[in-house]
Amino acid sequence: DIQMTQSPSSLSASVGHRITITCRASQSIGIYLNWYQQKPGKAPKLLIYTTFNLQVGVPSRFSGSGSGTDFTLTIDSLQPEDFATYFCQQSHTLPWTFGLGTSVEI
Amino acid sequence: EVQLVETGGGLIQPGGSLSLSCAASGFIVRNYDMSWVRQTPEKGLEWVSIFYSSDTTSYADSVRGRFTISRDNSKNTLDLQMIGLRAEDTAVYYCVRSSRGCMGSSGCLGDWGQGTVVTVSS
Numbered sequence: 001d002i003q004m005t006q007s008p009s010s011l012s013a014s015v016g017h018r019i020t021i022t023c024r025a026s027q028s029i030g031i032y033l034n035w036y037q038q039k040p041g042k043a044p045k046l047l048i049y050t051t052f053n054l055q056v057g058v059p060s061r062f063s064g065s066g067s068g069t070d071f072t073l074t075i076d077s078l079q080p081e082d083f084a085t086y087f088c089q090q091s092h093t094l095p096w097t098f099g100l101g102t103s104v105e106i
Numbered sequence: 107e108v109q110l111v112e113t114g115g116g117l118i119q120p121g122g123s124l125s126l127s128c129a130a131s132g133f134i135v136r137n138y139d140m141s142w143v144r145q146t147p148e149k150g151l152e153w154v155s156i157f158y159s160s161d162t163t164s165y166a167d168s169v170r171g172r173f174t175i176s177r178d179n180s181k182n183t184l185d186l187q188m189i190g191l192r193a194e195d196t197a198v199y200y201c202v203r204s205s206r207g208c209m210g211s212s213g214c215l216g217d218w219g220q221g222t223v224v225t226v227s228s
Contacts, residue, residue: 034214043200043218044151050209055216087151091213095166098151 002026002090006099013078013104021073021102023066023088032092033071035064038101039084048073050091078104108132108217110201115222122191122226128184128201128219135177139204139212140184142175144197145221154199156212157184169195191226198223 003026013019023033031051036044046055048064051071061076075082083106088099114126126142142154155165155175163175174187184201198221205216 032209032211032213036215043221044215045218046205046214046216049205049207049214049216050211053207055205089151089213089215091208091211094153094156094164094213096153096213096215098153100150 001095002029002093002097004088004090004097004099006086006088006102008102009100010103010105012106014106015078015080017078018074018076019078019104021086021088021104023071023073023099025069025071025090025092028068029090029092031067032090033064033066034089034091035062035073036087036089036098037082037084038087044087047086075104108203110203110217110219112199112201112219112222115199115224117225117227118191119228120192120226123187123189124191124224125188126186126199126201126222126224128186130182130184130201130203133203135182135184136179140177141202141204141212141215142184142186143200143202143215143218144195144224145200146197152197155186156204158212188224191224193226196224196226 005024035048038044085101109131141156172190201219202215203217204212205214208214
């Protein structure tokens with residue numbers, strides 16, 4: 001199975017700041033990397049698919065980049081509603097696997 | 107509006123069986139690839155199984171031989187039959203619809219239900 005390693009596991013930031021979360025795959029996955037946001041008690045929500053494509057309705061302050069094994073999720077100008085946990089996931093090879101998440105806190 | 111509603115979770119003893127169902131509305135289940143994904147605080151998110159629109163299926167190694175995914179076109183539901191349950195199957199189980207436009211992959215998990223809790227304990 002492809003292992004997905006996210007860092008950091010948690011971070012503290014303020015409204016208006018820019019944050020970056022990284023995700024590393026144990027082998028090359030091309031651009032088959034997706035990002036999800038999850039808030040407490042809710043299901044994950046797809047934010048970005050295939051590395052840089054924003055899901056419909058996702059604000060443009062979210063962006064993704066990378067290829068191969070190294071990927072990043074960037075949130076420009078953090079908003080109060082962005083405080084949540086973010087997961088990366090590879091969709092290159094079954095079984096699809098997820099990172100353990102990055103909790104973004106105030 | 108796409109809606110997925112899971113039912114069937116509960117408390118079950120080790121070795122027992124349980125069936126989950128996911129009622130879909132706003133779209134036709136047979137036209138999409140549909141998965142079950144589970145989540146625990148300890149292990150995080152884990153993909154469990156997929157039922158492709160082509161009527162083929164696939165399973166995670168951890169559940170193969172114990173779980174069976176199926177689809178009921180008349181009811182527009184996705185189901186998961188689980189036997190031989192173990193403590194490590196304890197999780198929130200989500201029904202998920204794959205998004206299209208995922209560069210040929212079915213792994214862009216675009217629509218999720220609210221989840222149903224399965225607890226395996228004596």
